[in-house]
Amino acid sequence: MNEVKSLEQLSLILGYVVPGLIILYIRAQFLTGRIAAHKDALLSYFTLSVIYLAIINAGLAVVTGSGAPLHEQTRYWLPILLIGAVIFGILIGLNASLGVTRWCLSKLGLHIPHVMATAWDWKFSRFPESLVTLTLKDGSRVSGWCSTNSFIGSDPANRDLYIEQVYDVDEHGNWTLKTPGKSIYIAAGEVRTIEFIPLTGGST
Structure with missing residues (x-):
C-alpha cells in the first residue's frame, strides 16, 4: 500500500513539475536557448504546469465526459505529458518570438515589458x-x-x-x-x- 501511495505521489510531483519544465525548455529555444537554473525555476515549472494541466483537464472533460483528474486518466498521461507539453511550448515560444501578444495588447493601448532581457x-x-x-x-x-x-x-x-x-x-x-x-x-x-x-x- 505504501508503494502505491509513493507512486501516486511521484506521479503528482511529475505531473506538476515536468510539463512546466518541458514547456519552458521548448520556449527558450525560440528566444535565447537558456532557462534558469532548476532550483530558481521550480516555482515557474509548478505555476506553468498548473495552468497547462487546468487547460488540458478542462479540454478532456469536454471531449471524454470524464471529470477525473488527468493523473488518474492513465491512457492520456504520456501523450499529454510529452507531446502536449512540447506543442504548448512551441506555441508560446512562437508567441514570444513573434510578439503576437505584445502586438495585440499594443492595439488596445496596453504596453508590457519586453520578453527579451536585452x-x-x-x-x-x-x-x-x-x-x-x-x-x-x-x-x-x-x-x-x-x-x-x-x-x-x-x-x-x-x-x-x-x-x-x-x-x-x-x-x-x-x-x-x-x-x-x-x-x-x-x-x-x-x-x-x-x-x-x-x-x-x-x-x-
Missing part, C-alpha cells in the same frame, strides 16, 4: 542575414557577412561572435571579397557597436 538577445534571436560592420573597443572595424554559418553568443557572460565571411571595405564604402572563406572570431567584450547594413544590388 537588445542583443532581441536582435540576434532573429539571426539577421545581413552585412555587418563591427567597431571594436580599440577603434578598429571589421566588416563581414552574418548568416546561418555565423554564430552569436547568447550567454550574458560570454557574448562572443563568429562572422563567417570577412570583406574589405575601402574609403568609398565599396565592399570587396578578396579572400573567400576568410572568417573571424571576436572574443566577448570586444565589440563597441554593430551596424546592420541592408543587402542591396551591387553591395558586394
Whole structure:
C-alpha cells in the first residue's frame, strides 16, 4: 500500500513539475536557448504546469465526459505529458518570438515589458542575414557577412561572435571579397557597436 501511495505521489510531483519544465525548455529555444537554473525555476515549472494541466483537464472533460483528474486518466498521461507539453511550448515560444501578444495588447493601448532581457538577445534571436560592420573597443572595424554559418553568443557572460565571411571595405564604402572563406572570431567584450547594413544590388 505504501508503494502505491509513493507512486501516486511521484506521479503528482511529475505531473506538476515536468510539463512546466518541458514547456519552458521548448520556449527558450525560440528566444535565447537558456532557462534558469532548476532550483530558481521550480516555482515557474509548478505555476506553468498548473495552468497547462487546468487547460488540458478542462479540454478532456469536454471531449471524454470524464471529470477525473488527468493523473488518474492513465491512457492520456504520456501523450499529454510529452507531446502536449512540447506543442504548448512551441506555441508560446512562437508567441514570444513573434510578439503576437505584445502586438495585440499594443492595439488596445496596453504596453508590457519586453520578453527579451536585452537588445542583443532581441536582435540576434532573429539571426539577421545581413552585412555587418563591427567597431571594436580599440577603434578598429571589421566588416563581414552574418548568416546561418555565423554564430552569436547568447550567454550574458560570454557574448562572443563568429562572422563567417570577412570583406574589405575601402574609403568609398565599396565592399570587396578578396579572400573567400576568410572568417573571424571576436572574443566577448570586444565589440563597441554593430551596424546592420541592408543587402542591396551591387553591395558586394
